[in-house]
Amino acid sequence: MFLRKLATSAIVALAFVGINAVAEPVVDQPAPAFSAKTADGKTLDLASLKGKTVVLEWTNNECPFVVKHYDKSSNIPGLQKEFTGKGIVWLQVISSAEGKQGYVDGAGAIKVNKDRNATPTNTLLDPQGTLAKLYGAQTSPHFFIINDKGTLVYKGGIDSIPSSKAEDIPKATNYVREALNAIADGKKVPNASTKPYGCSIKFAS
């Protein structure tokens, strides 16, 4: 009896090895868990959003590529308005280190969004770059979409034409809209991993 129990429990023990393995987030795999400070001074845990579709949008308000999609075109503010209206949680992430381009504190982040008519669900402050490194975010903008089961279903750029010109927006395929619509329809995201383009994330040097 003892031996039999031990034998089975030893085999079960095998299964517990290596579960802590950390890897870059991969599409169709569980999105890495995190909790982060928000612009309104609270703490937000990804786990608390289970059951909802979550958009993570890395941003930097001084980056010309972000300016293209905000100030010059209202492209991203438009998406935020449209999809938060449909119950999707839209989180901006600001990973610029203090003193670097795009760094803002909580009040600053709220003000910048007000000035641009941006209405994300919330803004996550990540001046240490922890969240950016966890997700392998490289540019602003850079998008990650997590479905209601906590699975990463999209990572990549805002659209298909990497340029700094607002004139290109109408000609481009908006990958974020395409992905969110596919999720809403219960379909597979057609372009689940695309090239992000924009400014590099301004980590502390």
Add this chain to the structure above:
Amino acid sequence: MALRRLLAGFTLLLISGICFAISDRASTEQVSARLVASVDSVAPGSKIYVGVNQRIIPHWHTYWSNPGDSGLPTKIQWKLPEGASASDILWPIPGRISLGTITNYGYSDEVTLLSKINIPANAKVGEQFTAHASVEWLVCNEECIPQEVELELNLPIEATARQSSEGNSLIQKSLGQLPVASPWSVQVDSLTNGFNLQLGLSESQVKQIKDIWFYPADWGVIVQNIDQPYQQTSKGVVINLQAGESKLEPQQNLKGVVVITEQTDTGLVATGFNIDVAPKPAQINNAAEISFLSALLLALAGGLILNLMPCVFPVLSLKALSLVAHAHQSPLQIRLQGWVYTAGVLVSFALLAAVLVILKAGGAQIGWGFQFQSPIFVLAMAYLMFLVGLNLSGVFVIGGSIAGVGSSLADRGGYSGSFFTGVLATIVATPCTAPFMAAALGYALAQPAVKLFAIFLSLGFGLALPYLLLANWPRLQRWLPKPGLWMERTKQVLAFPMYAAAVWLVWVLAQQSGANSVVIALGGMVALAFAVWLYDTTRNTRTTTERIGTTSALAILLVTLALGYSGLNEANATEKSGATPQADQNWEPYSAERLKTLLAEGKPVFLNFTAAWCISCLVNEQVALSNQTVKDAFGSAGITYLKGDWTKRDGEITAVLNQFGRSGVPLYVFYPAGKNANPVELPQVLTPDIVLNSITNTPVN
């Protein structure tokens, strides 16, 4: 900041617009751009080179056609007279610019982006040929600024073209930096997680290499922000590239430019070679890259050898002895026992394979023997070995009957007994990586799930085979001696290897979780011994006593396991890396950084990847690597001996093991002196002679 620069750029644009006369030059705060041509005048029907020359201030850069992780390539839009046409940009070889987690491909200081222009045949001599370029670029240091300039060049149309002295020098320089077709054979092997790009350079050419880098034509085909390790092989140089976000489709070629920087008499020279090759499945060219069939056979052989391992042998010999005891059973029953035992082994191996497949799917870096990297597992194994030992010593007997000669673990009558002996054999076999298994398992781990299962089952079948044969072949049974008291004595003797194994496991645990874990383990063993003693003494007394005895024994067992588990978690939390260097130690701890530095200096290095739970590693170290002659040879040859400890999980070491096609330790590699020398892999079983031969016979460059 950025906005100000942006404004400055726009102002400049405005000024140039107001002045109306668009010139061949335009500047922003970061970039001076100039349109140059290879000629001072053009002839009708000819082809000329024009170039957009960018001079960039220090620390800023513009981008190549594939900008890498961020950035944008420079764009040129031509406005040309009717009938003229311009080619796409001909890109000189780029450099790489790394910033934190991002690697970009682009140009610093100066670059001339070339285009070829066709002058129409009907161009009229005496008129002007006006080439107008709208040039858009993104210039970055840490911050990025998109900029746009208009450039125009007016060239007189003449019957014969006049070469330009100044423009031509810039264009010639740039032409010299265009990638060319590779003069060597190029082969791309697709691996499970990337590519090996092989260039057929000669040995002397490989030695000149200072830097080699593959710049992919498209984003996402490879991971950009990691090293591209390369090795010299018999066929040239092999660069290892890790697959990126967007995988190549089956019919797609790997495209890009390989830039080789060589040391020449006049300094460093970088040359680019175009790559456009269909990847092939990996070729069989070293021990680890074996065919599926030979992997199956190797696994079978490895399984057979496992039977002889010190921890497995006692369990199995007892099982064999039980055949003698079961002489009264019918041949059919005995045969069935054999098959049930085989099923036990195979089911366990399938479970093991399933765990590996799941972990692999989760992206974990794993290798064979990985389970021993968990202190909890090591503790459980130590307890198991100890319990088996106690059982063999006769401290307790399992099962309800005391009739017959020692109804112990291995000769429990029922088929379930046989099944669990199989399970047990598998568990105790895992730490022993027999020499034949390393290659087969290394291969298996890199295979899709179905093949991985097949190889594991083949291994299991090998383990089960001796007993299965014995059970199925009555002739063989006749060779077994007659039952008697010797059987009981053998059992008792066989208890000692089990105790020894338990001692070794506790030592492994001490390496992993510190001195406190030893107390937890040994204390647990005392409790276990007490529990089984209690169980055994109360076993055949009155029913109530028996019940109380069994229950408390079970309770003690569970408490022991729980305490061991939580105790170890605590020990893990407080444990500090306790590697204290010793005075006579002739090795240094491995780090990728250290190895890179040593190799860059061209120093000889001996690499040993080991783990406290790897028996063959420990034997090799004792027999071969601690041998005084070997130590002296290392010393006199100036070899740096680096030792990597895989006792605990270490992704860095796992990555190196994978590079050599291994899934576990031991791994011994000798890097001879000289830069870019070929590393030499040593066998997994070492003798002083093998080590001495490999470090002296390797041609030293």
